[in-house]
Amino acid sequence: SPALQALWWDAKGDWDKAHERAQMRDDMAGMRVHAYLHRKEGDQSNAEYWYRRCGAAPSTLTLDEEWQELVWELLRQS
Numbered sequence: 001s002p003a004l005q006a007l008w009w010d011a012k013g014d015w016d017k018a019h020e021r022a023q024m025r026d027d028m029a030g031m032r033v034h035a036y037l038h039r040k041e042g043d044q045s046n047a048e049y050w051y052r053r054c055g056a057a058p059s060t061l062t063l064d065e066e067w068q069e070l071v072w073e074l075l076r077q078s
Helices: 002-011 015-022 028-041 044-053 063-077
Strands: none
Touching (some): 002 063
């Protein structure tokens, strides 16, 4: 899925490609990964916007923990 691809690119250190993939679909998974990416970028207000759009509370996990949580959640849904 584009959301999983986004997380893969993020793990490879390519934030721009990750962001591009997260935006490919305006679905819950894409919005949730989009929120994570903006949080990682340090743009908290933009991250909070995306968390709200997908109905999720802003994460209080470390970035690594949030990444892992997202991957497991998306794989479980696949």
